[in-house]
Amino acid sequence: MRYIFLGFLFPIGLTCWQTRVFAMESQAPSPLHHTLASESTDENFYTQASHIIQQHLDLIARIEQALVNPDANRLRAVRGQLTSQMKATEGFLQRQHPVAKVLCNSPDIASAPEQFTKSQLTIYCSLYGSSQELWKLAPVLDRGLSRRGELTLVRKLPLVSGEHQSDPILSIAPVQRPRLNEPATPFAIWEANLAGKFSDDSDHSTLPIIGRVGKTAIANYNPPIQPAIAPPETALTILANAKQLLSNALVSFPSDYQFRDAQTTAASLDRFTYSLDPQEGQTYARFLQLPRTGIFRVLAASAYERPLNTVWNRLQPSVSERYPFPALKDAQGSFKPSLALKLVGDRFQMQHLGVDYSFMVDLGDIPLEKLDQQLQAVASPTREFFLNYQPPKQLENLQVDRRRFLTGKDQNWNLNRIILTDATAQLNHTYLVRSLQFQLPEIILHGQLVPAEKRRYLDELQQVRSSDMLIAFRPVRRRNDGSYTVLWRVVRELPAPQILDL
Template sequence: MRYLPLLLLLPFYLTLSLPPASAAEPTNVLERRRPIAFWSQAEYLIQQQLNLIQRINKALASPDLNRVKGAQGQLFVQERRVKQFLESQYPIPEFLCRNGQEDTTIATELDASQRKVYCALYSSTGQLQPIDAELEHRLPMLVGLRKPELLQSARTSPFNRQETIIPRFSPVPDFPDPEPPVIGIPAKRPLAGYEPPFQPAIAPSEEVSAVLSAARKPLLAVLDIFPPSAQIIDSAEATRIADRGDYDLWAIDVQKHAKFLALPGTGISRILPAESYRLDPNQLRNRAQPTVAERFPFVPLLKNNNDYVPRFTLEVADGKFRIPMPGMDYGFLMNLGDLPLDELEINRQNTDILSSEQAKLFLNYQPPNRLEALQAEQRRFLTTKIGAGFIPSLTTPASNQTPVVLKNTYLLRLVQFQLPEEVITGEPISRSDRRYLNLILDTPSSDVLVAFRPVQQRFDGSYIVIWRVLDQFPEPQIVDLHRYVELD
């Protein structure tokens, strides 16, 4: 009996002697039990989700096998990140987000704004579920198009034992396209009988595009809900802005020259390096995707009511301004020196700053009206030679290229034609379409005199130029196009 008091006090002693449960657990367990900061995690996941959707968009339009594999792997990782986050905030997302909308009748620790973000992530992730099968279906189509490049993370890995895939075609000789092109007569090729292989054409299905658009929509709808400190960027819009920054004018360019641009017949352009328009035949690409020239065409010089407009066709190559010569287009230019562009007046009554030969060429020149003679004119201004066999050879007072000098004014004359496709490609005209032969061979054209001035050079070698249309000549005609079409 003498030990009875001790037995009665034993439970209290054990309670005091045992450490609390929180003290007995390791630190990392406590960290896992702490509630996750909702806004920082949600901001990260929504940004990653937008990046993923943009990456999938690019992968589905790319012939690169690794891009598709990379998008597929990121989709797998992102789905599990989002699932873990959602379940950490509310264990059953299906109850809280019914039909993509938050159920306000369910009691949770999330406030109204957090519920909207929570359900936006849940809805977007659900929309992306069919994409994995689409990416998996795309992989066999891309196998063998080229030797795949290893992903960045795998290039230095000693465990990478991936065998290279033999490409379907050997490296393509990088011969430039003939310029000016030859139309209507046989022309030699750099390699006899050689035809470069077609690049693949890949068009993502409309259903997949609709799925990706639906997955972006709930994410963009909740961006305004986030705290002001959040910095979420729409990846698709950022890509478009970056693309315009690489090839188009910036807003500040227009603002700097607003006073000059208020004058009639004026404009501003960014003159890109010629390499921007050339496509490397050894670089696999999707030929269904628009090229730089298609995304950022040369700016119009005049406003016309019809579809055809003359354009400010100019590029930079080897430190020179050069006029490209597609089809039957050609032109010539010269440097006038440091003359103010807004006060420049050059016409048949005002030729003081031009020599007699220059005035005759720029103001009185008349393009020929036959196709063969036009092609000869193209070569004349390309080579600056009037004819062969002259010793010394006679040269023209201007050519299609001249060195670039900042803050100098240039005089440019452009002759342009919109040739029918049947003339360019040699596609025969069917018997049923012969009645429309005059309409088919209709060739809109233009002949304009322009002065321009480079005012800034960009780091990529492009130039910002302001220009002004000085005169417009009668539209040149081609009277013998019917000789260069084939009738079926």
């Protein structure tokens, strides 16, 4: 029985051995199979690496925005995203090579593992270096979050999945979830809406009265000062180093891999929201070849205003600073006459600072090219008034005239119509504007006393720069948001007005 048993096992063992050898031979990779496997591995590496690098680029853009934003929730969000992203990057690096630090710090590139090509090694080590740099931001973000607690409410966050909030009345406690996509609640920064406190003309009631003390809307009211937030130099250095390392990785990818730049996208969206389209300048290139002409986008007045009871970083450039009004002539020192045109409701209106004022009229469908310095295409009463109006030379009378144009009251121009500082917006209509702009000295604007040691420079301190121009503009396009693209032209420059009683 013993020999029979062994003889029975031998054929089975032989058969199993032959089967195993056949299987090994059938699984032995041919050169073609090895090439396909290698290509599949390379593609998998580039795909995973490209996703992680894109996430790094997006995270860097969000961190840069959070560093200058007073909202505490922005910083809390990117702080958590930093931890999550770095852990995902660490997992990818370990799957490719167990010790990234040793591999990337080796001075001998030839000692790199065989599974890495030169491009892959560059990408791998650039990703490792950028992740090491970004990890340094963790304490910087923590410090920034503690400072944001001075501006907005930073409360304990519930779990991501939500937590039951105890309620003494409701039998079923509501579930509270973190909402970092919403702005944090600011502390007491109540701001009064001063529009229309003492005047039916709410759009112009806040104009200051220069030269004398005026009544304030609310006694002893001082609006809150907005914070000035500058990003830490340490954070800027870290982000610059990380972006430089990632840029080294981007050029090592195959040409069919594309990456989006969040900063470029944000800048494009900002231009789309507030600026002209690129083709508009080409469309009207023939008109723009004329002297002292231009094209710009007229926005609603709300685009230039900060909403009440919100916290803003006053160091960040505003819309008017990013997209300034077009200059009407060369600057005279700090005096820059401009076409400060806005939409207030459905009406075009110039922005008036200090004692600036203007008046305008709708001429109808008259081409801009037909307007000459003598305004021959304009009806006689209107033409004579726009050409012959003389601004007062006394500061108080100047402000009286300004109020007449702003309100339409007490006008004695011997006209059969009221001349206002605004006009209803109509597409393909031409508007004529007489714009008077002044740069008053600081001692007059703020009622400052001149020290005895500076009285020898009194004439220079009281110097006034001014301009008086006839301008025509024509809206040629209206967007869905209500803004207009307008063509403008300086028709005539009149003698600069003077103020003699400063």
